[in-house]
Each structure stands twice: as C-alpha cells, then as structure tokens.
Amino acid sequence: MATPAAPNTRALRSSSVVRNPTFLRLWTGTTASGLATWALPFVLGLAVLDRSLTPVTLGLLLAARTAGFLAAVPISGVVSDRYSRRAVVLWSGLAAALALPAIAVGLGWSVPLMAVAAAVAGAGQGACRPAFQALTAEVVDEQQRQQANAAMTLAVRVTTLVAPGLTALLAVFLDIPTLLVGIGALWLLAALLPPKGTAAAPAAGPRSSFTTDFAEGLREARRHPWFLAGLGALTAVIATGYSATGVLLPLISRDRYGGEAVLAAATTAYIVGALVGALIIARWRPRAQGWAALAGLGCYTFAPLSLLLPVHPAVVLAAYVLAGLGIELFNVPWFTAIQREVEPDKLARVSALDFLFSYGLAPLGLVLIAPATEAFGPAAVLITCTLICALAPALAALAPASRTFSRTEKQLENA
Template sequence: MKTLSLPFLRLWIGNTASGLATWALPFVRGLVAMESTMSSTELGLSLAARTVGFLIAVPLAGILSDRHGPRRIVLVSGLVGAVSIPIIVSGLSDYSPAASILLLVGAAVVGLGQGACRPAYQAMIPEIVTVDHLQAANAAMSISVRVTSLVGPAAVSFITLAFGTGAAFTTIAALWLVSAVVPPRGRVSSRASSSRRNILSEFLVAVEEAKRHPWFVAGLATLTIVIATGYSVTAVLVPAISQQVSGGAMLMTETATAFMIGALFGALLATKWKPVNRGWTALAGLSLYGVVPFSLLAAESMIVPIFAFFLAGVGIEIFNVPWFTSVQTEIPQDRLARVSSLDFLFSYGLAPAGLALMTPLADTFGRDAVLVSSGIICLAAPAVAMLIPTTRHFSPTK
C-alpha cells in the first residue's frame, strides 16, 4: 500500500511523537501537582498559558508553512517543544516568583510548539501521499491521535513511577526531538513565492479562500458548535454524573474508553470506505455526538451512555477523515496550511468558551435542560449544514 511508504511512515512517526508529547505533558504536570511541588493555581495558570501559546502559534504557523514549506515549521515546532521542557522543569525547582514565571513561560513555549505543528503536519500529508491514498493516510493519522491519547498518559505514568518525574520530562523532550527530525522532506512546491505580504494580509487571504468554499465554512461552523456544546458536556458534567451514579470515576472512565474504541473503529472503517455523498455522510457522523448528552439522562443504566459514547467515537472519525481529505484536495497547496490553521483555530480555540459556560448554565437552568439543549444543538447543526450548497460532497465539482 503506497500510504505505508517510508516517507509516510516517517511522517506518521513524527506526528505520533508530537501527539505522545502533547498528551503526556499535562499528565506529568498533574502528577507534580499531586506531589505538592506545584500548586493547583500554578497548574491552572500553566494550562492557560499553554492555551495562549497554542492559539498564537496556529495562525502564524499556517502563514509561515505556506511561505517556507511545512517541513521547516515541523522542525521548528519540534525544537520549540523540546526547549520548553527544561524551562518548565526550572520553573518547578522551587516556590519563588522567578520559578513561577519560568513555569508560565515554559507552558506558553510548549503551547507554541503544539500549535505550530498542527497545520504544518496537515499540509505535509498531500506532499507525501498521492491523491488516491489521501483518505487512507488521514485515517492512519487519526489512528495515531487516538492511540497516543491513551498510550501517552499510561506510558508517562509508568516512567514517572519507575524512574521519577525527571525521566518523564526527558522522555517528552526526546519525543519532541523525534517530531522535529524524523519527518521527511515533501515535494518541492511553489508555496515559497517571492511576493510576500504582511502577516495580517496573508491571514486574510486564508479567510477569503475559506469563504470561496461554502462547504468548508458550514463544516467548520458545525464542528465548532459541536465541540463547544457536546464536548463541553463531556468535559464538565460527566465527572459529576459519574460520581452520582457510580460513586466514583467508573462511568467517566468507561465512557472515555468507549469513545476511544469507537474512534479507532471509525478511523479503521474510514481507511477503506468512500461513500458517494462524502460530505453528508461526514456531517451525519458528526451529528452522532448528539446522542451523548441524551444518554446521560439515563446514566443510571451505564450501558446507555457507554454505547452512546462508542457511537460518538465512530461518528467523529467518519467526519474527521473525509473532512481533512477534502481540505487537502480542494484548497490550493499554497494556501493549505493557512486554511488548516483556521480549522484548528476555530474548532479548538472556541472550545474553552463552552467549557467556561457549561457550569453556570447548568446552575441556572438545571443540568437536564443543558443536556437536552446540547443534544438538540449537536443533532441540528449538522442537519442545517447539509442545506448549504456543496456540502453534499465537500466539493463544488460534484
């Protein structure tokens, strides 16, 4: 299979390494906080600093990837991620104000690395893989994401318990170096043109390009809505519901596992399945997240939410794989990284708004009302998006 060529394998290894480093770091910081060497306030501030760095890096990385080629940005992002680790470790050395500042700086720097690599890796895939194999390649990358989200925390937990937090931080830095140096060079393209605009103008070019594709605008709006509502329900309300119905984290753990298994199944399915109405099928898959809030109304029967989370996991990959493939095939290569950065900026950047509002809304209107409303929104938004021209195939040419 051509997608399993050596260049793609190197790309996959680099992306997997960055994913492992991304998922492992918050877990190590949580372990450090539990050892009382970092306060909960410092933990929260460091997570906020990381988010700020991520949001700054995503659009800049898209612009610079289109200017200079995504391989250079992958290299820089990996080196930035590796450099951030000793800064974070230095910030954990004591309780002084200087150490606290170092901790926040390190968190912001690692956020820069994490944000920069996302659009760059997306733009590299069509440089490595032929058009006929793009969907299978994106499915393989999605499998990487799902595996790393499970393996990362488990592996770093083992390393921490066996060898200490120092070894865990060293491993994370090494993973970032792998992400920097292992991916191959892509095909030479015309993206590094001699005509350069300022940063804002180049970003606005991406906005104009996105507006030329109604299916992209509709799909991104739908994805953002589902993340800001459905995912926020999962992150904020499930822990309390789990405590209520199982007396602990059992429901939370089992539903998270079911979601990951479903996502792996969906990604494996997407390696081969190419539906005729690609866009509508993808949006229908995304709408499956709407069953999650409704299932939590019957959380006492744990099989109901477990099955709902499994379906949502399948659906998210039925959406993700065709979505990324369509972006890579429909957007010109000299603008691909910038448009991909819009994808990550909106879908991930607006998620904290949903997280922040979920608890106040539940306190004001009641938890069940929030669950029902979130479920309806997650089901309705993809249906509305299907009414937009060109969403049927995620392409204007079919």
C-alpha cells in the first residue's frame, strides 16, 4: 500500500493556502471536474429542448452515468491506495475527457454509443472523487486542510450559482456537440493540472486481492465510530430530505405559489447559504467540531419543514439559506476529519465509502419519493423527512468520539 512520505517542501505551510501555486493547481483541477460534472446533465437537458435527445434517452444516459459512477468509486478507492493518487486523477480525467466527444458523435445517431460513453464519463467522475480527497491530504499541510476544503467547496458553490446562466448564454452561440466537447476540455484540465502528491511508492511484495484491500478499508472505517455515525446521518439526510425537496419543491412552487419563482429563488437561496457557510467554516474552529458539524447537517430539517404549510415565500427562502449554510458547516469539517484521522494508506478507500453511500443512495431516494407521495400524500412524506433530518444527526452525536470527529478527543481539545 502507498505510505506517506516524510514532509517536504511540497507540503503547504504558507499563511494562506490559496496563495500557494501547488494548491491552486489542485484547486483548479477539482473545480474543473466539478464544473464538468454539473454541466453534463444540464447540457443534455438542453439537447432535449432542441429535440436532439428524447426524454427517454436522457433518462438512459443519466442512469448510465450514475451506474458508471457507482461502479468506479470503490475500485478507485482501492487503486488510489495501491498506486499514485495523481495517476488515478490523470487517467480518470482522461477517460471522461474522451467520453464527452463520443457522446457528441453519437448524438442523434447512436444511443448505444452515447450510453457507453456516458457510463465512462460517470466512471471518470467517480474514480477521481476519492483520489482527489487523498491527494488533498498529501499536498496540503494538516493545519491548512480545513481552509483548503472550504476553498474547494466554495468553488463548487460559485460554479453552481453562475454556471446555469453562463451555459445557457453559450448555448445561444454554440450547438450541443460543441458544448459537449467543451465539457471534455474541462475534464482534460482536471486530468492534467493537479500536482504530484507526496506518497511514497508501494512496498514491493505480493499483491493482495481487490476484495481483501476493500475489506481492509471497511475495517479502517469501523475503527472510527464517529465516521460510521456521521456517514449514516449524512446518507439519511440526502436520501430523504434532499430527495424530498428535490421532487416536491417544484410541485409546491407551481401549485401553492403559482409558478416557478419560488423554485428558482429557493434553489438560489440554498447556494447562497452554502457560500456563506463555506466562508464561515474556512476560519471558524469550534472546540466541539463534530457536534457543530452535525448541528449544521441538522439544519437541512428546515427545508422540508418549510414546505409543509402555506407560509410566506420569504420563510421558504430563509429555510433554504439555513439548509445551505448548515450543509457546508458539516461538509468541510467532515472532509477535514477524514483526512486527519484515517490512516494515510487507507484514506482513498474510506473516502470511497463516504461517496458511495452518501451520494450513491441519493438516486434511490429520488426514485422512492414520488411513489411514496402518491401513496401517502406530500404532507406525510415531508413530515417523515423532517423527522429523519432532525433525528439522524442527533443520534449520530451520541456515537463515541462524535464530539470532535476524532478518536483522540483530548488531544484536539488541548490543541
């Protein structure tokens, strides 16, 4: 397994991590991958509007991309701990970069080609996630990782805020195949820009099986009760609250408030809240960082709760600001704690578990919310999701070491 090298000049020790060129390369690469990940379904949606794709084909392509993502995440976790994390980022980014022009070629001509290419693009997206997480821990000094993670999530939120308008503007001048090739160029940047990490080469010897290595990652995850509890809470919130508001907010905006204005405003309010949360957590170091993070995760309770009753639209917007702010107060300390607490040679595998469960179960929640709403009504679904969003983080806070997200709580308290 890859083991960490002794600290060297590549580790970041400057007063501000964003001033370091090494981190800026990593930040730019992760930002490019995030923008490319967001842009593909948006551009494919534009292809439906101009009748280059049918809605059925769009659903098939998005399903293929999700399948590729889910298949690649655990594989990448093992491979990223066996070999260079930088190499995994390179090859996964190149695979996605080549897949996007293939989708453009198949547009309006070959659905099977587009489906295979979408699966490859999803695999590239999934493979780079745990590798980027582990690479961040290699090139950023421990004292600056929270600031680094905040800078990365800030870039994601800014991208989400401005990219829809920018992409729609580009679509006025560029056709869909050209936009798809442009997404491929973003993946090329994500592949080529990140810096080399500091992990030493794996020790020579017989190679263990994939199953053995993956099981070793599971054992490492079980060594951290706060991780298992936090992952369970995060998965519950995403699979219920996030999915419920994603399905029901458009309907409530249309039926209760008479149009799409509340939908657009609430979505924007969520991103604005997340931006504020990222700015706060870049500097804030609460003593009980685990409990503070879980309290932030619990703020998502306000989103489904605000949709229960016919309140003023301003109440809905305020609820979504709080939900967005809270999710970043959770995300940044969560990623930082994983990078700090998990054994370096198992970090990618544990990160893969994080992405596999938290993001992998989100589509399942989206699938189940609609039939549950038809069977029990939107009020029952929203009440259930509100309770889960409130109780899951509270229960996670009872787990050992959840107060500081660390198995060495006394050391952190004295730091």
